[in-house]
Amino acid sequence: MDISLDTFYEIVGFSGDALLLERLSEMGFRKEKKIRFIQKLPFRGPLVVELDQTHISLREEEAQCLQLKQLAIP
Amino acid sequence: MSATETARNTVALVGPPNSGKTTLFNWITGSKFRTVNYPGSTIDYNLGRAHTRYGADIDIIDTPGVYSLFPKSSDELVTHEVLFEKKSSDIHHVVIVVDATQLARNLYLVRQLQEAGYSYTIALTMIDLLRKDNMDVNLDKIAKIFNCQVVGIDGTLGGGVPELIESLKKTQNKNIVVKKLEHWNEDKRENILKELELLTKNLITKQKNGKLSIFQKTARIDKILxxxxxxxxxxxxxxxxxxxxxFWMAAPFMDVIDGVFSWLAEITKKTLGDGLLSDFLSDGIIASFGAVLVFVPQIFILFFGIGILEDSGYLARAATLIDKPFSKLGLNGRSFVPILSGFACAVPAMMASRTLSNKRERWITNFIIPLMTCSARLPVYALLLSFVFLGQAAWKPGLALAALYFGALLVGAIAAAILNRMLKKEAKSFFMLELPLYRRANFRVVLKNAIVKTRSYATRAGPVIFTLSVLIWTLSSFPKADAPDATHRLEQSYFGQMGRAIEPVFEPMGVDWRVGVGLLSAFAAREVFVSTLSVIFNISESSDEASMQNSLLEKMHNAERSDGQKVFTTASVTALLIYFMIALQCISTSAVAIREMRSWSFAIIQLVVLNVVAYVLAVGTYKILS
Known part of the structure; x- marks a missing residue:
C-alpha cells in the first residue's frame, strides 16, 4: 500500500467487505476524519494508524478499505 | 445463577475494550468476584457484588469489551447474550463505561444501548489522565445530552465509585423492555459518529495543542516498540x-510446595503405620494433590507476567508485530495471547481464544495450543533429560530443554500451516486492534486476575487430576497380590494387567509395559508419568529428594525388558521426549475444547491426530536412533 508515514490523510470514503467496514465505523473511522500512519510493519504487515488520540493496528487489507486523500504537509 | 440471586438488583458493566471497565469492576466489588456460567449455555462472565462499604445490595456483571451491539467474536457474543438472551428482568440497569479521552468514539455504544431500550448510567473513566494535563470534562453537559446520570471515575484512586453506587441505588427495580438492534447501515453509522463528534466538541477543556501528554508519550514509545x-x-x-x-522465580516456591507435601505424606505414613488407609492417603490423595499444586507457582507467574504485559499495553503491540507471520499460518495476531497462555496451561489458553472473530482462525489456534510446552510437561522433561545427560555439564540438559520448547513451536507452526491448507476459508478474517495507551500496570488488578485464573486452573483441572490419580492408585493397588516387592505387586494389579495387554502398542517405541502404564496414567495429567514411574520402579522411600531422584534414575538405568535389553536408552528416552512434546494427554484440555468450540468432533480429531502423530514420530525417532 502506497502511503507515507507521518503524513496526514483525510478519509473520503470506504470500499470493501461489509464486515470490515462495519467494524471500522464502530472503531471510529468516518468520512472527513483526519488520520496519520505512524508505523508500517515489514513484509506488508499491519499499519499503525493514529485516529484521534489513539493508535489502531490495521492489516493492509483493512487499511485499503479507507479511501484517502493526502493533506498538505502542515 | 440461583433464584435468590436473580431476584436481586443486577447491573451490567458494558464498554469498549480498554475503557477501564475491569478496573472499575474491581473497585466496585472490592476485587471479590467469581466466574459464573449461565445455565443452559456456554457463556460465562464475572459476577460480583457491590462492596459492603457502599451499603447497596447490587450484583454487578462484568462483560467482555465491545465496540457495538453487533457481535463479531465469541467474547462479544457473551456481552450480547448477557444483554439480550438473559431474561430482561435479570438486568435492571447498565453502566456504560466510556473512556473520557475517547469520548466521541466510545459514546457510539451509548447510542446503541439507548436504541436497545436500556436505562443506563455513564461511568466516565480516565478522568485522571485529563486532569493530569489540566484538562477537564463537563459531566453535566454529557448528562443533559444523553439524559442520564454521568459519574467521573478515577481508575487509579477509585474516586467517583461511591457516587456511581449512589446513582445506581436510585435506579433499582425499573421494569425495562429491551430489544435487539436492527442493522445499522453505513449512512446511519456515519451520521451518528458525526453527530457525536459535534456534540462532544466543547465538552473537554483543552490544552493548547489539545493532545494528552500520555498520548504523546505513547506515540514516542510506539515509534520504538x-x-x-x-x-x-x-x-x-x-x-x-x-x-x-x-523457571527461576517459581523454583523456590515449587520446592516449598513439594517439601510440604512430601512432609505431609511422611507424617501420614508415620502416624498411621503400614496399611491400606495409610497408602491411600499418602500415595493416593496427598501425592496427587501435590502433583497438581506443585505447578501453581509457574502458572501464576506466567499469568501474572502476561497480565503485566497486557495491562501496560504491550500485548496489543506484540499481537501487531506477530500478525503477519501468524496470518501466513492461518492464525491471527489475536492468536498470540491464547498461544502464549498455552505455555502455562491449555485450559485458560483456549478460553482466551474467544477474542478471535474468525471461526477458522480460532479452530487452528485451539488446535495447536496443546502443542505449547505447558507446565505439566516440565517434570517429565526434567526426569528424562537428567537421565540422558546424567553426570554431564548442566548446560546440556538446559539446551535440550530449549530445543524441546522451540521444537514444540516448530511443530505447532507446521500443524497450523497444514491446517491452513486443508481448511476451507469461509468468513472474512479481521485483525483491527486498538492499541491502548501505555500506562503503569495496575498491580492490584493484575494480581487479582492472576489469582482468579490460577485458582480456576486448580479448581477446574484439580478434581479431574485428583479423581484419576485416585483411580490409578486403586487400580495399581488391587488386587493385593502376595508378591515379594512392589514391582511384582504392580505387575499383578489390574493396572499391571492392563499394561501387559497394551504392551505391543508401546514396544515399537523401545519401552515395555511399565512405561506404557506410565504413559496411560499421564492422560490424567502429564506429570503423573513421573510419580507412576516412581511407584513402578519401587524407589526407596526417603525424605531426601536428591536421593529419591537418583534412586529412580539408577533403577531406570538398570531396568530391562523381557528380552534382556535395557528399557531406557538414549533412543527410547528421546522417543519418549518427542511423544510428550506432541501428544495431547490431558482430559481437561479436551473437555474445555468441547466447551469452547461447541464441538465434540473438534476435540476428538485433536485428541486422535496429536496422539497418532506423536506416536508415529516417537516410533520413527526410536528406529532411527537405535
Missing amino acids: LHPVAGLFIFAAVMIVLFSSI
Whole structure:
C-alpha cells in the first residue's frame, strides 16, 4: 500500500467487505476524519494508524478499505 | 445463577475494550468476584457484588469489551447474550463505561444501548489522565445530552465509585423492555459518529495543542516498540525474560510446595503405620494433590507476567508485530495471547481464544495450543533429560530443554500451516486492534486476575487430576497380590494387567509395559508419568529428594525388558521426549475444547491426530536412533 508515514490523510470514503467496514465505523473511522500512519510493519504487515488520540493496528487489507486523500504537509 | 440471586438488583458493566471497565469492576466489588456460567449455555462472565462499604445490595456483571451491539467474536457474543438472551428482568440497569479521552468514539455504544431500550448510567473513566494535563470534562453537559446520570471515575484512586453506587441505588427495580438492534447501515453509522463528534466538541477543556501528554508519550514509545527492526528484537527479549522468569522465580516456591507435601505424606505414613488407609492417603490423595499444586507457582507467574504485559499495553503491540507471520499460518495476531497462555496451561489458553472473530482462525489456534510446552510437561522433561545427560555439564540438559520448547513451536507452526491448507476459508478474517495507551500496570488488578485464573486452573483441572490419580492408585493397588516387592505387586494389579495387554502398542517405541502404564496414567495429567514411574520402579522411600531422584534414575538405568535389553536408552528416552512434546494427554484440555468450540468432533480429531502423530514420530525417532 502506497502511503507515507507521518503524513496526514483525510478519509473520503470506504470500499470493501461489509464486515470490515462495519467494524471500522464502530472503531471510529468516518468520512472527513483526519488520520496519520505512524508505523508500517515489514513484509506488508499491519499499519499503525493514529485516529484521534489513539493508535489502531490495521492489516493492509483493512487499511485499503479507507479511501484517502493526502493533506498538505502542515 | 440461583433464584435468590436473580431476584436481586443486577447491573451490567458494558464498554469498549480498554475503557477501564475491569478496573472499575474491581473497585466496585472490592476485587471479590467469581466466574459464573449461565445455565443452559456456554457463556460465562464475572459476577460480583457491590462492596459492603457502599451499603447497596447490587450484583454487578462484568462483560467482555465491545465496540457495538453487533457481535463479531465469541467474547462479544457473551456481552450480547448477557444483554439480550438473559431474561430482561435479570438486568435492571447498565453502566456504560466510556473512556473520557475517547469520548466521541466510545459514546457510539451509548447510542446503541439507548436504541436497545436500556436505562443506563455513564461511568466516565480516565478522568485522571485529563486532569493530569489540566484538562477537564463537563459531566453535566454529557448528562443533559444523553439524559442520564454521568459519574467521573478515577481508575487509579477509585474516586467517583461511591457516587456511581449512589446513582445506581436510585435506579433499582425499573421494569425495562429491551430489544435487539436492527442493522445499522453505513449512512446511519456515519451520521451518528458525526453527530457525536459535534456534540462532544466543547465538552473537554483543552490544552493548547489539545493532545494528552500520555498520548504523546505513547506515540514516542510506539515509534520504538513497533519499529520494524528494533520492535522485533525487543519483542524477543521480552519473551525471553518472561519465560526464564517462569523457571527461576517459581523454583523456590515449587520446592516449598513439594517439601510440604512430601512432609505431609511422611507424617501420614508415620502416624498411621503400614496399611491400606495409610497408602491411600499418602500415595493416593496427598501425592496427587501435590502433583497438581506443585505447578501453581509457574502458572501464576506466567499469568501474572502476561497480565503485566497486557495491562501496560504491550500485548496489543506484540499481537501487531506477530500478525503477519501468524496470518501466513492461518492464525491471527489475536492468536498470540491464547498461544502464549498455552505455555502455562491449555485450559485458560483456549478460553482466551474467544477474542478471535474468525471461526477458522480460532479452530487452528485451539488446535495447536496443546502443542505449547505447558507446565505439566516440565517434570517429565526434567526426569528424562537428567537421565540422558546424567553426570554431564548442566548446560546440556538446559539446551535440550530449549530445543524441546522451540521444537514444540516448530511443530505447532507446521500443524497450523497444514491446517491452513486443508481448511476451507469461509468468513472474512479481521485483525483491527486498538492499541491502548501505555500506562503503569495496575498491580492490584493484575494480581487479582492472576489469582482468579490460577485458582480456576486448580479448581477446574484439580478434581479431574485428583479423581484419576485416585483411580490409578486403586487400580495399581488391587488386587493385593502376595508378591515379594512392589514391582511384582504392580505387575499383578489390574493396572499391571492392563499394561501387559497394551504392551505391543508401546514396544515399537523401545519401552515395555511399565512405561506404557506410565504413559496411560499421564492422560490424567502429564506429570503423573513421573510419580507412576516412581511407584513402578519401587524407589526407596526417603525424605531426601536428591536421593529419591537418583534412586529412580539408577533403577531406570538398570531396568530391562523381557528380552534382556535395557528399557531406557538414549533412543527410547528421546522417543519418549518427542511423544510428550506432541501428544495431547490431558482430559481437561479436551473437555474445555468441547466447551469452547461447541464441538465434540473438534476435540476428538485433536485428541486422535496429536496422539497418532506423536506416536508415529516417537516410533520413527526410536528406529532411527537405535
